[in-house]
Amino acid sequence: MTRMTIVMAAGFALIAVLSAAPAQAQRDRVFVASYGSDSNPCTFGSPCKTFQQAVNVVAGGGEVTAIDSAGFGPVTISHAVTITSPAGVEAGIAAMSGGNAITISAGTNDAISISGMVLDGAARAANNGIQFNSGGSLNVQDCTIRNFANDGILFEPNGTSQLFVTNALLAGNEVDGIDINPTNTGAVTGTIERVRSQSNGQQGVAIGAASNAMTLTIGSSVIADNTASGISVGAATGLNLTVSDSTIANNGGSGIFSNAATSDIMVTATKIANNSVFGVLVSGSTTIWLTRSTLTGNNNGSGTESSGSLFTFGDNAVAGNSNGNGAGASIPYK
Numbered sequence: 657m658t659r660m661t662i663v664m665a666a667g668f669a670l671i672a673v674l675s676a677a678p679a680q681a682q683r684d685r686v687f688v689a690s691y692g693s694d695s696n697p698c699t700f701g702s703p704c705k706t707f708q709q710a711v712n713v714v715a716g717g718g719e720v721t722a723i724d725s726a727g728f729g730p731v732t733i734s735h736a737v738t739i740t741s742p743a744g745v746e747a748g749i750a751a752m753s754g755g756n757a758i759t760i761s762a763g764t765n766d767a768i769s770i771s772g773m774v775l776d777g778a779a780r781a782a783n784n785g786i787q788f789n790s791g792g793s794l795n796v797q798d799c800t801i802r803n804f805a806n807d808g809i810l811f812e813p814n815g816t817s818q819l820f821v822t823n824a825l826l827a828g829n830e831v832d833g834i835d836i837n838p839t840n841t842g843a844v845t846g847t848i849e850r851v852r853s854q855s856n857g858q859q860g861v862a863i864g865a866a867s868n869a870m871t872l873t874i875g876s877s878v879i880a881d882n883t884a885s886g887i888s889v890g891a892a893t894g895l896n897l898t899v900s901d902s903t904i905a906n907n908g909g910s911g912i913f914s915n916a917a918t919s920d921i922m923v924t925a926t927k928i929a930n931n932s933v934f935g936v937l938v939s940g941s942t943t944i945w946l947t948r949s950t951l952t953g954n955n956n957g958s959g960t961e962s963s964g965s966l967f968t969f970g971d972n973a974v975a976g977n978s979n980g981n982g983a984g985a986s987i988p989y990k
Contacts, residue, residue: 686719688747689704720739722741725748736768740772757775757777761791766793786808788817794818807832809821810837811836813842819847827852849873874898874902879907880905881905907932917942933954933956938966940963944965949973
């Protein structure tokens, strides 16, 4: 074999190897910046311009980080990912008219985390801040979600899933601050902690008429100045809800209203004040328990209808409600 033949053979072998290799391996961590370009490889030195391109190229379970404060465009997520920004950086999404800021349709076990974002609905021209259709879990931390035509967070998984919302502001949305409304079977669990849901067009937190079991906790939160009720539960079945250490005030409907079936709600160490209808109104076959809570300044303190039940541990402060303290003045022990 001649020298030229050997060189040519080696060259062909190298071309074959390069052709078989992927054009670009996915990275576990990628970056976006105001000065970036979506033709870049999304490294720290050569960042992308938009969240969508960054999510497209990041490995499953990887992280997208905003380097500086800017708007990085709406994003659709189909796999596990974290989108975040460091302290001092305001990473924003100004959603387009008729669309969502973030849409999530991920796999059964995919964990989605959104941290440090400002999502804006363009004066209620865009639909939802975050619309979660499927996935293993959604974790929203340190976010502001405001001014959407529908909900700040619309959580409607089609199967078993988890929702965690911490240190968030949901304000000025035309429908609900947070809407938890599963669309299929599968247990749903969730925690809403240190959240302000205020000045929304309907409920601060709405829990839909799902037939699947839900276990939810709302703690250390402020749910106030919403046009309808602070917390509203539809005809859900098998709901177990705990509300603790929170303030539910100045809402246009009741502070807490439930029409759920065979469900239990525990309210502890919570101030329910100045709501326009009832402080607490229970209907359906829900049982609500009150302990160490205050009901004051509401149009009516509390009430029951249909087969709803209201019980106390005898340690609540119920006084100063305009049309009477209602069942809250003499709730039976149990």
